[in-house]
Amino acid sequence: MYEGAVQDLIDELGRLPGVGPKSAQRIAFFLLQADLVDATRLAEAITRVKQTVRFCSRCFNIAEAEQCRVCRDPRRDDTVLCVVEEARDVVAIERTREYRGRYHVLGGAISPIDGIGPDELHITELLHRLDREPVEEVIIATNPNVEGEATASFLSRQLDGRAVRVTRLASGLPVGGDLDYADEVTLSRAFVGRQDLRGRGTREVR
């Protein structure tokens, strides 16, 4: 145990995800030896993020205003809506610079073990948006694991009967890699999801 303030810092750092007691101690001593300016900058960054950043009132992405950057952008396509689990998934899709539609962040996936049901996710808000906005296609981009698939299936049931196209991201081979480097699970999924080569129209990317 260390003296008051140092131990407090170690305890707080130890609560962060992926930081164990050893790492917490190392970071604490790094900060102890750092310039006051550097330490203050870190402290201010943490405070500012909590004071200024919130969740977008429309799509629940991370925002610095009432609405997030994507929702405020008038050039985005209002007819396509991509549903993701977390805000970091928005960042991942944005990096592709291919997608020009809007987003909706659920805030997780259905997982009874973690106590997360549909009510804990922003699903009601999604349905309200579909009532108000001119959406023609909902792309469900939840993770390709058991919980993500269950959430996708739940959403597809909720959207049943609505005049929107509901699509799901494909699972398959990573691009640019060699076939023999793909892991067996991915490769067998790609087999299941194989497509006809002839007569396949290239889909327009919005």
Next chain:
Amino acid sequence: MLLRRLGLTDVRSYDHATLEFAPGVTVLIGPNAQGKTNLLEAINRAATGGSHRVASDAPLVRLGAEVGAIRAELETDASRRRTLELEVGSGRRTRTRVDGQDVRRAAEALGVLRVVLFAPEDVAIVRGDPGERRRFLDDLLSQRRPAYAAARAEYDRALRQRNQLLKQARGLSPRARSAASSTLEVWTEQLVTYGTQVVAARVAAVRALAAPTDRAYRDLADRPEAIGLAYRCSAGPLPDDGGAVPAPAEVAAALRGALLEVEDDERARGMTLVGPHRDDLDLTIGALPARGYASHGEVWSLALALKLASYEVLAEVGDRPIVLLDDVFAELDTTRRQRLAAACARFDQVLVTAAVEEDVPLTGARVEVTVEDGVSRLRPRPAGEAGAA
């Protein structure tokens, strides 16, 4: 495939040990509790991702050490050299390397080293609970198709989620329960999706095992009776298309229908009552169920026949497996020993453990296993210096 060299560091009773293997038979000889089985267990762990003796990796690590390392150098049927390395320990992620490269998922390393292990514990396949037979099929399928292990894990995940939901719904008011039932439908659908893959694969495995098991049993047993294998689905009998594997859509429909039937019961008990986690493999000798009716000798012969048949099923796709026989010969009478020895002749490589050398009527390399200063030592006996046998 051949195991060319095995290295063990801090595994069970071994601190540092390496052993070179030749094709054909290698017999590990030594009194009990010297480390013979530990060596086969390590090979089996590297091949299948599990031990045949314990459920977790913790006991695999030598007492006082944090990490145990298993390193296997292999030669494939196409004469290619491969290496498989594992670092195991309690409460840590197993680090696995294939040909020097880290693999992201342990499942990717399944099937790099292929083995069929037979140990005294395997009589439980015939005599034990349905879970033993499910595990036998699952282990076989995981080695045959890595995608199966993934589907099996996903099924377990969906099952846990669905059970949790059923448990939660038990205490709810009728109104809250109807809200939860829309979520239950989703988990039922997940259960059916993954459950269908599991059931279809197991049915295919059972069909593939049937003929070779029957053959192997006739070779081993005194009375050559017909062996029957049938997959018993908790969802009810699957449509039988004259030996063909049922179509996934049919399996899915059967599962879905059966789940619908037990829905009220499931809600009352708070658990999933139908699915591959409650299926069984029915084994019959002659006209009688093996479980409960078979004699000690018949149980042994059938368990062994199932393992020898696994060899055939595995060898159909990919490299021929290495056969591991743990303490088997001591349990058999002289006639069965001779018959098993004859069956071993067609395997590329067989590793056998025995306390008494005379019990093993097989020619081949001999390695003495003894404990010195608290750790196991391996001492290959030079060729020509044959034992009493």
